[in-house]
Amino acid sequence: MEKIRNLSLRRSFLLYLVAAMILSFAVSVALRAGAENFQFYLYRKNISDEQYARAMDDIGYEENLARWGSLHGVSLSDMERFLAESCDFVITWSGLLVPVCGCAAAIFIFYRKKIHPPLEEMERSLEAVSRGEWDTAIQYRNEDELGQLCAKFESMRLQLKDNNRRLWGMVEEEKALRAAIAHDIRSPLAVLRGYQEMLLEFVPQERIEKDKIMEILRTGMEQIDRLNQFVDTMRELSRLEERKVVCQSVSMEKLVRRASETGRMLSQQAGKRFRITR
Numbered sequence: 113m114e115k116i117r118n119l120s121l122r123r124s125f126l127l128y129l130v131a132a133m134i135l136s137f138a139v140s141v142a143l144r145a146g147a148e149n150f151q152f153y154l155y156r157k158n159i160s161d162e163q164y165a166r167a168m169d170d171i172g173y174e175e176n177l178a179r180w181g182s183l184h185g186v187s188l189s190d191m192e193r194f195l196a197e198s199c200d201f202v203i204t205w206s207g208l209l210v211p212v213c214g215c216a217a218a219i220f221i222f223y224r225k226k227i228h229p230p231l232e233e234m235e236r237s238l239e240a241v242s243r244g245e246w247d248t249a250i251q252y253r254n255e256d257e258l259g260q261l262c263a264k265f266e267s268m269r270l271q272l273k274d275n276n277r278r279l280w281g282m283v284e285e286e287k288a289l290r291a292a293i294a295h296d297i298r299s300p301l302a303v304l305r306g307y308q309e310m311l312l313e314f315v316p317q318e319r320i321e322k323d324k325i326m327e328i329l330r331t332g333m334e335q336i337d338r339l340n341q342f343v344d345t346m347r348e349l350s351r352l353e354e355r356k357v358v359c360q361s362v363s364m365e366k367l368v369r370r371a372s373e374t375g376r377m378l379s380q381q382a383g384k385r386f387r388i389t390r
Contacts, residue, residue, distance in 0.1 A: 128218040250266045
């Protein structure tokens with residue numbers, strides 16, 4: 113049964129047609145025999161034994177009794193005549209009409225069994241994918257041509273599902289990275305604002321030394337450089353392309369000094385204490 117189910121479409125179609133022709137031949141033979149027997153019954157009950165004996169002498173076979181009766185004007189009722197003519201139609205045309213109907217039935221059954229199910233499965237899966245439902249699998253498991261097509265379509269669906277998952281993962285990572293950069297931008301801005309407020313407050317009163325002013329300006333330039341780096345990074349992140357990580361060496365003393373200056377300014381604004389320990 114499994115081998116028959118997995119036959120190719122061409123062989124399956126031929127198998128359906130052969131089965132339909134064999135069955136149609138058997139049905140047409142049975143219909144013809146039944147019609148002949150019924151005709152014989154209709155004419156036999158309307159003739160006497162003497163007429164029947166004479167008919168057998170003339171025709172020799174009981175199957176020809178209906179023809180003999182119609183030629184010799186055997187009296188039949190209207191209903192019996194209609195039934196006899198119907199039997200004539202069956203005897204004449206059953207050998208043609210039954211095979212035609214059988215082939216049509218075979219084609220219909222072939223479509224319903226071999227063509228419609230995989231097409232319906234693919235249509236159902238396509239509609240689900242169009243709605244964003246990636247978990248609707250194709251259930252057709254035959255190994256014919258359409259079964260192989262369904263298997264390839266299922267493989268494509270799984271690949272699209274994986275690509276969609278990766279794409280959304282990249283989007284989420286992109287959002288998280290942008291949020292982190294936006295958060296980091298606030299730190300140099302806060303430092304610059306603090307230094308500007310300090311300069312605005314102490315420079316007019318000449319309460320700050322020149323060396324301190326130069327230190328503040330250098331620190332401000334470093335914070336501006338950080339902002340420029342953030343802007344360049346965000347510009348790169350706006351394109352979904354391959355990104356290169358640029359590494360550079362920084363001395364520990366310089367790193368500690370930058371962190372100390374930034375932390376001191378932020379802690380002053382927040383009203384907290386800041387200290388770096390080694």
